[in-house]
Each structure stands twice: as structure tokens, then as C-alpha cells.
Amino acid sequence: MGRPRHAERTARALLDAAERIVESEGLQALSVRRVADEAGTTTRAVYSLFGSKQGLVIALGTRAFELLGAAIAALPTTPDPAADLVEAGVTVFRRFAVEHPSLFRLAVQRTLTSPELAAQFDAAAADALAGLEARVARLAAAGLLGDRTIRDAVCQFHALCEGLAAVELRGLLHANQAERVWRDALGAIITGFAAVSAPAAATQVPQG
């Protein structure tokens, strides 16, 4: 049935070309014809192997999440769970955003048109963030999470990392101070986590 060997090679070539184009010129430079040209094939191959341009983009994003997840898993741990979490944010999130800005926008920020396309990333994202969740769980075990759910704290920490990355990619952080601002912000929210349930909000909502 068919010629799967060659197809595998073609699919790899297409993905490699797509990654090269997106990383060097951004997602807007990615066209089916150009990917096919640079991979030495035709547009038809993209549709046979990936179904559509969206399929190719999803495959790219999945690859990006594999990179992210592997980077978190490879990070060493110390006896200090708070420092380890800061390290995960700065070394994994920030590093990935700075070194692969287009892939970051594509996969993490989901700079895509169609919303159901973005939903395709949910599974891959959850896998990649498992390592982050483990580090937050260590904070919880040390009693440094207040009365927050681990899930909530992961969301909040993740949100801060993603927002910092967005702000930095927009050029709002001075290059030589960016890492300090990151460490400072991540440290602040972790410090706040250790206090009991968001005192600043207490004057507004009596917390149900």
C-alpha cells in the first residue's frame, strides 16, 4: 500500500522547511507553495501528508511543545523548591521565547486565526506543562502555596511567564535587565503564594 518510506522522508523535509521559514521570517512567511519548494516537492504532498496547511502548522506546534517539555524535564532540581520554580520560568519559558520567538508565538501564544486549530495544542501543552506542575507540587508540599489549589497556582504562574514573555518579545524590557525583571516578578508571586489567600482582594470579595 503506497510508498510509506519515501513519504516519511518527505514529511520530515516539509516539517524542517516549515520550521526554518517560521523561525527565520515568521508565520506570515509560511505558504504552502514555498514550503513545498524548499522541501523539493509540490503543494500536493502537503495535502497528502498533513491534510491542509493547518495540519502542517499543528505538527510544527506539537514539535515546539516537545522541545518545551523536554527542556523542563531536563532541568536539575535543588533542595529549594521556590528557587527551582523561578529557574523553570527563566531557563525554560524565557529561553524558549527568546530563542524561538516565532515558535513561541505559534504554539504557546497560539497566534493563529482559527480557534479550533488552537485547541489542537491542548494535549501537547498539558504534557509539556507536567514538569511545571511537578515543581509547583513541591512548593505545595513545602507549605508555600497558601490555600491555593496546585492547578490554580500552575495557571497563575504560567500566566505570569507567558505575559512576561509577551512583554519582552514586544521589546518593552531593556535587554540587559530582562532576566532581572523576570526573576523579580516570579519571585514576587511565589512570595505572595506563601501568604494566606490573596489579602489584597479581601477588601473586595469576602472569599466564598
Add this chain to the structure above:
Amino acid sequence: MGRPRHAERTARALLDAAERIVESEGLQALSVRRVADEAGTTTRAVYSLFGSKQGLVIALGTRAFELLGAAIAALPTTPDPAADLVEAGVTVFRRFAVEHPSLFRLAVQRTLTSPELAAQFDAAAADALAGLEARVARLAAAGLLGDRTIRDAVCQFHALCEGLAAVELRGLLHANQAERVWRDALGAIITGFAAVSAPAAATQVPQG
């Protein structure tokens, strides 16, 4: 010279149509032909009045920032600067993101292809965020900012708001708990601000 009266009306009709389309179907549904059709004119008008599709999109984003800035300015203040800052995040940022998700993605998150197009928003964004900066300055005046710059704290707080909005728009926050998670996260980082310079990072960088 020309017929400026009619032009002004046409420009307004085009902007209104564009806003309607983007808000109801997202940025990917916005095409020059369709905007022109719904405004009762032709594509040529867009190029005469806005220069290009980008010009129209920039005008839309500028309008979004005016809304945001006005919402911050209209917010009342209390004697508690920390609570006021939380309120700004939840009532202005979150509200805008939830009620106008497409405009939020367009203007704040800059879900756009071209990077120099996104830079057009910098001035409008700075204006809109002046009210936020004022509230952070009140925190600083109360001695609740540690040794942080106001500018840095604004960036960090803004990053957290933008990240929370991104996470919520992705559907990761349970609808009935979203506001609590927001208040909790904003409260945590503000609590952390009051502590002296990010203790969690102290074990990693000795702070130059």
C-alpha cells in the same frame, strides 16, 4: 479639495463594519472586500482613506486602546492602593478581554502578522497604560513596592494581567472561578512586591 464630508462618513462606516466583523467572527474574517461591502462602498475607499488593510487594522486597534484607557481613567479610587490596583486588573483588563476577545487579541496581544504593524500600537498603548502607572505609583508612595522601579512593577503587573487574560481566553479557567483566580494572582504578586527584592531569586543571582 476633494469631498471630505462624505469621506469622514465613509471612514466611520468602514471602521464600524470592521469592528462588527472582528468582534463577531474574529480577525481572520476581516477582508477588504467584505468590509467595503458591509460599509456600502468598494475596496478602493479603504485604500484612499486608510492606505491599506493594515491602516484599517491599526485604526481599529487604536480605538480599542482608547476604550481601555477610558475604562482605567473612569475607575474610582479608594484609600487602599493595593485593592485599587487589583480592581484595575480585574475590572479593566479582564473585563475588556472577556467582552471584546478579538479586539483584545488584536490590540493588546498584537495577534498580527507583521511586527512593524504591531509597533504602531506602542504610543496608543502607553497612553492607555498611563492610568495603570498612576495606580502603581500610589503603591510605591505607600512603600509597598520593595526596591522596584515603578516602570518595572508596571511591566510585571501588566504581564500578569495579559497572561491571565491569555489563559482565560484559552478556556483554562473555570468560568465561575475565573475572577477568584485573577484576584488571587494579582493579590499574590502585589503582596510579593511589598517584600524586599525577590527573595526567591536571591539564591540564584546575587543581584548586581
Add this chain to the structure above:
DNA sequence: GAAGTAACGTAACGCTGTTACGCTCCCGGG
């Protein structure tokens, strides 16, 4: 009222994602 210029309708350009059609080559059953 004459003149000139901004507004903008028409029709076309080249590009995009996508697909119907047909050839080609590999893999499994006889």
C-alpha cells in the same frame, strides 16, 4: 462659475489555500 483635487467605482494583477485528475512507484498476495 471655473478649476483642481480628494473620493472612489471598475477591472485587473499576482498571490494565496485548496482540489480534481492522472501518473508512478512500492508493498503484499498469489
Add this chain to the structure above:
DNA sequence: CCCGGGAGCGTAACAGCGTTACGTTACTTC
């Protein structure tokens, strides 16, 4: 060993996109 069939994919076309050269129109100024 070979041969039928289905997967890979080259060709050429489609509709729709942003953009623009050209013409016309109508308003504003002198």
C-alpha cells in the same frame, strides 16, 4: 516472481485575497 491496487505526489486549475492603474465624480476653494 509478478502483478494488482492503493498511497505518494506532479500538473493545472479554482475561488478568494490584498493591492493598484485608470477613469469618473463631486465638492471646495478662488
